[in-house]
Amino acid sequence: MIEVKNLTKVYKLSKRKMAELKTKDSIKRAADGISFTAKPGEIYGLLGPNGAGKTTTLRCIATLLKPTDGSVAVCGHDTVKESTKVLERIGFLTNEIKLDPNFTPKYLFSFFGRLHGMSESEIDARRNELFKYFGINDFEEKKIEELSTGMKQKAAIAVCLVHDPDVVIFDEPTSGLDVITARSVTDMLASLKERGKTVIISTHIMSEAEKLCDRIGVIIDGKKICEGTLDEIVNSTGAADLEDAFFTLYKENHKEEA
Amino acid sequence: MNNAIIVMKKELARVFLDKKLIFSLFILPAVLMFGIYSIMGSMIGRFSSDIMEHISKVYILNAPEDFKEKAENKGYFDIADVTVLPSDTSAETITTVKDDILNGDAELLVEFDKDFINTASSYKNEGDAIPNVTIYYNTSGNYSNAARNNFVNLILDDYKNTILSGRFGGNLEVLNAFNVKNEVIVNEDKANGEFLGMLVPYLIVMLLFSSAMGLCVDAIAGEKERGTLASLLLSPIKRSELVFGKLTALSILSTLSAIVYSVSLILAMPLMGSSGTMSELNMNVHFSAFQIISLLIIMVALVYMYVGIISVISVLCKNTKEASTYISPLYILIIVAGMLTMFQGGVEKSDLLFAIPVYGTALSIQNIMTNELTALQLAFSAGGTILAGVVITFAIAKAFKSERIMFNA
Ligand SMILES: Nc1ncnc2c1ncn2[C@@H]1O[C@H](COP(=O)(O)OP(=O)(O)O)[C@@H](O)[C@H]1O
Ligand SMILES: [Mg+2]
Numbered sequence: 122m123i124e125v126k127n128l129t130k131v132y133k134l135s136k137r138k139m140a141e142l143k144t145k146d147s148i149k150r151a152a153d154g155i156s157f158t159a160k161p162g163e164i165y166g167l168l169g170p171n172g173a174g175k176t177t178t179l180r181c182i183a184t185l186l187k188p189t190d191g192s193v194a195v196c197g198h199d200t201v202k203e204s205t206k207v208l209e210r211i212g213f214l215t216n217e218i219k220l221d222p223n224f225t226p227k228y229l230f231s232f233f234g235r236l237h238g239m240s241e242s243e244i245d246a247r248r249n250e251l252f253k254y255f256g257i258n259d260f261e262e263k264k265i266e267e268l269s270t271g272m273k274q275k276a277a278i279a280v281c282l283v284h285d286p287d288v289v290i291f292d293e294p295t296s297g298l299d300v301i302t303a304r305s306v307t308d309m310l311a312s313l314k315e316r317g318k319t320v321i322i323s324t325h326i327m328s329e330a331e332k333l334c335d336r337i338g339v340i341i342d343g344k345k346i347c348e349g350t351l352d353e354i355v356n357s358t359g360a361a362d363l364e365d366a367f368f369t370l371y372k373e374n375h376k377e378e379a
Numbered sequence: 380m381n382n383a384i385i386v387m388k389k390e391l392a393r394v395f396l397d398k399k400l401i402f403s404l405f406i407l408p409a410v411l412m413f414g415i416y417s418i419m420g421s422m423i424g425r426f427s428s429d430i431m432e433h434i435s436k437v438y439i440l441n442a443p444e445d446f447k448e449k450a451e452n453k454g455y456f457d458i459a460d461v462t463v464l465p466s467d468t469s470a471e472t473i474t475t476v477k478d479d480i481l482n483g484d485a486e487l488l489v490e491f492d493k494d495f496i497n498t499a500s501s502y503k504n505e506g507d508a509i510p511n512v513t514i515y516y517n518t519s520g521n522y523s524n525a526a527r528n529n530f531v532n533l534i535l536d537d538y539k540n541t542i543l544s545g546r547f548g549g550n551l552e553v554l555n556a557f558n559v560k561n562e563v564i565v566n567e568d569k570a571n572g573e574f575l576g577m578l579v580p581y582l583i584v585m586l587l588f589s590s591a592m593g594l595c596v597d598a599i600a601g602e603k604e605r606g607t608l609a610s611l612l613l614s615p616i617k618r619s620e621l622v623f624g625k626l627t628a629l630s631i632l633s634t635l636s637a638i639v640y641s642v643s644l645i646l647a648m649p650l651m652g653s654s655g656t657m658s659e660l661n662m663n664v665h666f667s668a669f670q671i672i673s674l675l676i677i678m679v680a681l682v683y684m685y686v687g688i689i690s691v692i693s694v695l696c697k698n699t700k701e702a703s704t705y706i707s708p709l710y711i712l713i714i715v716a717g718m719l720t721m722f723q724g725g726v727e728k729s730d731l732l733f734a735i736p737v738y739g740t741a742l743s744i745q746n747i748m749t750n751e752l753t754a755l756q757l758a759f760s761a762g763g764t765i766l767a768g769v770v771i772t773f774a775i776a777k778a779f780k781s782e783r784i785m786f787n788a
Binding site for chain 2 (some may be wrong): 183185206209219220235238281288
């Protein structure tokens, strides 16, 4: 269970960042009053263009960022006050956070398992299961730096699921992956949902959101514009499919900065 | 605590599971040290034997009549190729000889005053003429310097003795007011200890830092840059455990690397050849158990603090390049602190000064070497350093919690 209430995250911008974003404001509201709830046994999707605030929102859920305003609770634990309890229950995957290139998938899997307080036999059992599912056994003894993008992503997913977390948070889980690998990832997410986990992903790929997500929250410029099942969103905008619906919403809500 | 050990083991595994890293951290420095020292040793050896064997080209102007006989007796012709210039030699020839000396084609030109022997032996009273010998040589040429010394020692001293003994009727003892006898009374342990006391604190203070530098910058700023540090922040352990585990592992590695450096440095020194003072020194200093234990305590505290300081800077920087830029000036500061103690030996220091990190450590090591460290000084020194280490650990843990530092947010 993830409860996001009125989440606002404001970044202070450095001079360089201001130039980069071509803005005169010295702050950036990356998340602006976002609220939603993701429940066990469902896949909740944050859909939005680049820079909408998806990663920021997910990082707040994963305790890495503190909300400027509002609050986030995971399984009833506040992400700021009880961050360790939250970390015990989540698996967080994001592009910017990487596995140590000097180690093998096998070593890192055990390492993070131990940090989660698992016994060696628990870790072994879990490794057999996940490494087999993702076909990691073939390269489990190779260093991460020697692996292809797809192999790295598989290893990263296995590692972040080592402790069989109740809440799974994946930031653009299929970006940069080939179709086959992407499919094994989405299949895994579907099976996690079947097992009653709370799954939340971010994506800017319409087809992924269509096929995978039970409910979708559309985020544009840090604000949640609308929320619902695929059908609800498509119907409410009177569009033909999600892509059309999304485009309509985007035109209505995105204001070009002066 | 358990988690700190897991983190520490991983940091150690990074090095010990990697043959390339083991080689570059522990084997290469030793090989380099031995290589450099043996090359230096053989160069110094070749250099000095070359000068000894060199036959120098010497010109003598207005040579006294018995010069040839004297030089023959002293075997001077074996080490010098002597050309005696007649007294009517032209000024141009003299200039050419001087140019040759400047260019290194000749080593020496000696000009005796005309009638040298007669003038010298006819000296009777104050105010009588004293003859000159003028030696032209090139101070920047090693051969020329050696040729001058040989000429003075072999030929001129002989002339001097002959002339003086003529003057004083054969008794040269009148010229000797007294003899100075040097009888050395020394406690070998303390003498060697003082020498080590000068060198070792400096080496330890410096080498520990330089070994820690590369390791820590990579393990903190490097991990931050590569995005792997954040993966540790996602594990449900206390930040202070994470920091303590990392710093402990880095301390162990830095210590090992510093030990490799200092052991190979000391072992390689004899390779410098017999000319150095090092090989003449008896290195058999006896350390008491207290000395060894205090040295260990102080080194462990020091290395942990170093690792901490470098890590604080590394964690505040965006990447390894930035971190190295800020740490280099600090390294110079550490070297200066080490040197300060090198040149301040002997002065009584207030015990409180021992609590100053780095400086106090160098003072303590100095006193350990001469076996003068008191338990109070040891406590102050170790306490000051450990306190600094603890403060630094929590500072880094705080930095790990800061989203601004970790995620630029
Ligand atoms: N550390 C940061 N400092 C300043 N601005 C940031 C920072 N991280 C992200 N932003 C800005 O916040 C906005 C949202 O970013 P992000 O959450 O990464 O979007 P998304 O993941 O939807 O692409 C973007 O405009 C981005 O430039
Ligand atoms: Mg993103």
